[in-house]
Amino acid sequence: MVLSDCLPPMMPSFQIMGELERRCRPLLGTFVEITAPHEKAIAAGFATIVKVQSLLSAHDPVSELSAVNRLGHRRSVTVDPWTAEVLQRALFWAEASCGAFDPTLGGLMAARGLLARNDSLLPLDPQANWRDVHVTNREVWLDRPLRLDLGGIAKGFAVDCAIDAMRAVGVQCGLVNAGGDIKGFGPEAWPVTIAMPGSREPLAMVELQNAALATSAGHDASGGLDMRHLAGASPAIASVTVEAASAMDTDALTKILVSATLKSVVCLGLAGASALTIFVDGRVIPFELKEPTA
Template sequence: MSPSSPEARRARPLLGTLVELRVDACDGDIEAALATAFAAVAQVQALMSVHDPASELSRLNRLGHHQPIRLHPWTAEVLRRAQALHQATGGLFDPAVAPVLSALDFLPVPVAAGATGGSIADLVVGDGMASSGRPLCLDLGGIAKGFAVDQAVAALRRAGARAGAVNAGGDLRLFGDAPQPVVVRDPADPGRHWLLGEFQDIAIATSAGYYAARPAAGGPVMPIVDPRNGHAVPVGPSVTVLAGDCATADALTKAVMLDGGDSPAWLEDLGAQAVRLDGQAAA
């Protein structure tokens, strides 16, 4: 396709979902732009997938309490941002709840003895290295997917794309001057959609239980765990967060859901806003 070509869409299975790239206008080779964006997403997956025993995250989970583990700059950045969001949300966002997710079969990963009860705050992230004073089992799925979307957008822009979108299973980032419509699924009827509005240059992420619930003693639960008590969240309303970048939006959907309030004080401090859907109307 030629520069400033019409819209192009491509999708690939990555990050445990379908990642869709859309370019509306490009001043370079649009196919090359799409290829570099998919490569960025694949690299995030290779570095931070808890499902891949060869990933840096898996190695950190296995060995980080024995020795410092060398990290790619992207992995170190995501860990530092996870720690910052953990602190900003009063501990509500915590990737160290992976042992509970594993016990509920949300994550088919081994958990080291003693890895329960830890926190992302126990991790020490230095210059390209990370270690922990105690065994930890981290799952970065609640922030790394958004980070991958951000990296895909950055790759598209570097390659000349001027407008478009990246969507990774509900983690969405829009770029360009023209407003674009955004819809979210009704948590009570996923085939029904609500129009949130039209937005530009924004990141939007949603957490809900309609496709990822698991049975539990008290009823179906979502893959979101409250680090204060170690309990998974019952299936209920969905939470959508709008922020300046997708890593932040992705992480904050979990924290907002756990907070239970309409607008936690820290949400505005982080430059974000949230919409809660209970299946009847936007709150």
């Protein structure tokens, strides 16, 4: 990483922006914004995000994920290949981070009031973790009653899928921003501002070209920080931004980095990612691997 203390931020290039359409819809629990040269590509992106939401929402009692939560400890449940793909990657990051990221924290999130309690579920096993989840290409089963919540990875996955769908339509460039989980493609870099936790004032700017970026932080009602959705967030960290090729990976990696475990650097290497950490005391620390380890 070249820390460009001496360079002015690049002024964004908007030559092609004038010809772009931008739409925004309330999806995935946040505002999803899609930018592309024409409506057909935008529609393809949104349709894909709607499909991912219907498969993976932990809030929707008829999603595939909810079916796994209800039935998975009794028998294996057949799922869509997309559900299997994101679950497999979630388990990969759980193992790599020794549980700093864990897709089985639905019970904890419900206890914190971030997910609806579900009385139709059996009492959850408090010892359950990602190692109790088994996924093949089409089947999922659970060793114990637990509640999967893909809140830390599904948004990124939805962004990846939307970008793929937009490329398939044949457009030159496009950007998807699902509440801070961002991915862009095309011949020119997309300027992205990283907002300060709490106040959302612009803090840093990055140029994103054929890559993904995600930020994890929190806001409470007063504009302060709220980390309840993060299982083991370090009290020293205000926000973490990660850049990598896959939005699914950047989404999961932000959750790993906010917990500041020994595995953080290993995990960044696995994805060839770089990161920007904002500490509560005001320090802003960029991190980039000298040589990708994978």
